[in-house]
Amino acid sequence: MSNPDSVSFQLAGLGLRTYPGEYPVDGITPYRHQWALHDALTAREPGTFVNDAPTGGGKTLSWLAPVISEGLSTVAVYPTNALIEDQNRNISDLLSDVDGGDNCQLLAVTSETLQNEYAEQFPEASSNGKRLSLLLKQAFSSRRTVILLTNPDIFVLLRREIYRERIGEIKRFEVAVVDEFHRATRKERNTMLFLLDEMYDTNESICRLNYLVFLSATPEVRLERQFEEAMIAPYYRVDDFGWRNTPHPAISGETPSTISFSPGNLPADYRAVLPPVDLLIEPAPTFGTATEMLDNDEVVLERLATGRTVIMLDGVHEIDRVYDRLCRADLTRVERIDGFHRDGVREKIDTFDTLVSNSAVEVGVDFDTDQIVFSGHDAASFFQRLGRLRTRSDRSAAFAYAPPYLFHDLEPLADSLSGRWVDRSEFEKRVKSAYVDSSTPASFDWRYSAVEAYDHVEERVEDAPPDDQLAVRKAGWHRIESHFFNGEQGGLSESDLQRIHEVANSELLKTLKTYRGESVQTLVYNQRSQTVQTYNLPYLLRHSDISFHTRDDFLTHIPSELIDQVSRLEPYSSGYCIYRGEYDGQSSGIDGDQVSGRLFTYKATGELYSLLSDHPRDIRTPEVCTGLEVEVTPSVNGVDILKDDLSTDQILCYPLEGHVSQIQNQYSLGSFGFIYSLLYSEGEAAVAFGHDALYLHCRVQDKIQEKSSTFDEVLDF
Incomplete structure (x- = not known):
């Protein structure tokens, strides 16, 4: 190989065969997976349907066309608000081409739309919950097909009736679509599957949900088991025949539905995805x-000159450095999209020559590019980002930065495949098997997801009529067994779970009820873009030119039209921050080395200190604590104000003795297992927050259980 610091592969393209027929969309000749899902929904065949067609393969149209043509009201759940906005725009453009599209009402619901446009539409409503209730009542009273685009947080709030009033219209949807399901965490998957399974199993006179559609990558073994064994709805993969034993006439035939192709060899009846x-x-x-890119910036700049390029990195600080270097180079139209630069996204996408971004463009933002440069430090990100080169038959280029251990593992494979066009599935299996598994522990299911479900069932029992309560409890326990035990933890009984539930405090249960876990964020006014948002506090303290303010002083610095957004966001944040740009200073790190940015750490005080000092590791559990402090060097203007705001806030914490890297290695957390250094008078320590705290606790307890002789010892939650 000419470059000893790189390995190269020629990945074959992937083409999907088209199948002509009477499909309810003008100008579309569908793929097999689109016909299969259309067949099931038009035949009114209930079930759980997983569509794992590749990125760019038309998964959205696969459900949209049949639900509109059949008049099936649908709730579609997307992982990010950016994806909701993108899909709202795309679906709106498609409606005029779909049979029945003129009789469809499309609603995009996020906390932002509830706070803004729907607040104007329903001025009499005093809360987001009331606005959503009025919106859905109005939509269903119109006798049109309702399609609700929302995020999983709002869906869970709806189903669990955490809004201050019941919104019964959630039970009127006949189809639920969950997009990018493979990107959800273990906790998030468990929550969504349990609630959807419960809705599907409810009598149709109460809840109409009959079709569960998951748009996802190919399910791994555990998720496949959940679909097939835990869910009551029959499970079908739509890349096969769907619900039929033999193909639907529209997709019959001997010709394969997918092919690999090399440049110039795509058959006429196939389209490149x-x-x-x-x-x-x-x-x-x-x-x-x-750092690797900037150390070889001449090579990187030469690559960027060869075509329209998207660069996808992990940390916002990485984006800062690369974007700054490219702006100083002789390049045209360099753009960036990230957490602090979300304005003008569509214009940037349409006009960039080089785009520097992160996960903000990993899903949901459509763009065309000649090549991509990306970091892939876990398997999911590697293939998600590689897959953003799509819907083109032209030969393209990709430059990936992977963990050194993976790189060395792939060297002999690259030598053996040199000069060959490699099948995508073959390559994907090989690379996925080489990545270190840092997935969340399986014990999370029974330690926490089962407790979350048990609490949900008990609330259902309390709301049920007295004559129905026993049946509701029995059905709930059976569902918990199916989803979270399946014989794997034979020593755990309903009474064990009840005991764990009784020990879990109310604040912990409140954390479990929500879809996503909490993190330490602050409310930020970005002076550059004149926007208000919440953002990760550690990043701001390390890498940003910022100052902290009291609430009253903060409001004097922002435009009046943003004050309503402040009211909406401040319940989810700690402190009030003004952001002016990037901080380009350095600090003395370990052994006197100069590190980019400020030095930052949390400090163990109050309840957090007691949790660490008074509870041995073997019996310590995550707890909601107050008294969190921060230390930052060099200091930041107003940091004492931030400390005052943090001191009274509550957050779920789990501290451990030891250095961050030591804990990451000991419990196989990987570099994305977010734990933070913690100043502790008794020695080195670290802390995890929110769901990360729960995952870390599971790993610690799993280690203890390995040495334990009886299962009961581990149940002392």
Whole structure:
């Protein structure tokens, strides 16, 4: 190989065969997976349907066309608000081409739309819950097909009736679609599947949900088991025949539905969804891709000159460094999209020559590009980002930065495949098997998800008529067994689970009820873009030119039209921050080394200190604590104000003795297991927050259980 610091592969393109027929969309000749889901929904065949067609393969149209043509009201759940906005725009454009599209009402619901446009539409409503209730009542009274686009947080709030009033219209949807399901965490998957399964199993006179559609990557073994064994609805993969034993006439025939192709060899009745790609892989440590790129900036700039390019990194600070370097180079139209630069997204996408971004464009933002440069420090991100080269048959290029251990593992494979066009599925299996598994522990299911479900069932029992309560409890326990035990923890009984539930405090249960876990964020006014948002506090303290203010002083610095957004966001944040740009200073790190940004750490005080000092590791559990403090060097203007705000806030914490890297290695957390350094008078320590705290606790307890002789010892939650 010419470059000893890189390996190269020629990845074949992927083409999907089209199948002519009477499909309810003008100008579309469908793929097999689109016909299969259309067949099931038009035949009114209930079930759980998983569509794992590749990115760019038309998964949205696969459900949209039949639900509109059949008049099936649908709730579609997307992982990010950006994806909701993108899909709202795309679906709106498609409605005029779909049979029945003129009789469809499309609603995009996020906390932002509830606070803004729907607040104007329903001025009499005093809360988001009341606005949503009025919106759905109005939509269903119109006798049109209702399609609700929302995020999983709002869906869970709706189903669990956490809004201050019941919104019964959630039970009127006949189809539920969950997009990008493979990107959800273990806790998030468990929550969503349990609630959807419960809705599907409810008598149709009460809840109409009959069709569960998951748009996802190919399910791994555990998720496949959940679909097939835990869910009551029959499970079908729509890349096969769907619900039939033999193909529907529209998709019959001997010709394969997918093919791999090399440049210039795509048959006429196939469309390209992934192009042939020349892939070059180089090693880089996690969050070190920017350094590797800038150390070889001449090579990088030469690559960028060869075509329209998207660069996808992990840390916002990496984006800062690369974007700054490219702006100083002789390049045209360099753009960036990230958490602090979300304005003008569509214009940037349409006009960039080089786009620097992160997960903000990993899903949900459609763009066309000749090549991509990306970091892939876990398997999911690697293939999600590689798959953003799509819907083109032209030969394309990709430059990946992967963990050094993966790079070295792939070297002999690259030598053996040199000069060959490699099948995508073959390559994906090989790469996925080489990544270190840092997935969340299986014990999370019974330690926490089962407790979350048990609490949900008990609330259902309390709301049920007395004559129905026993049946509701029995059905709930059976569902908990199916989803979270399946014989794997034979020593755990309903009474064990009840005991765990009784010990879990109300604040912990409140954390479990929500879809996503909490983190330490602050409310930020970005002076550059004149926007208000919440953002990760550690990043701001390390890498940003910021100051903290009292609430009253903060409001004097922002435009009056943003004050309503402040009221909406401040319940989810700690402190009030003004952001002016990036901080480009350095600090003395370990052994006197100069590190980029400020030094930052949390400090163990109050309840957090007691949790660490008074509770041995073997019996310590995550707890909601107050008294969190921060230390930052050099200091930041107003940091004492921030400390006052943090001191009274509550957050779920789990501290451990030891250095961050030691804990990451001991419990196989990987570099994305977010734990933070913690100043502790008795020695080195670290802390995890929110759901990360729960995952870390599971790993610690799993280690203890390995040495335990009886299962009961582990139940002392």
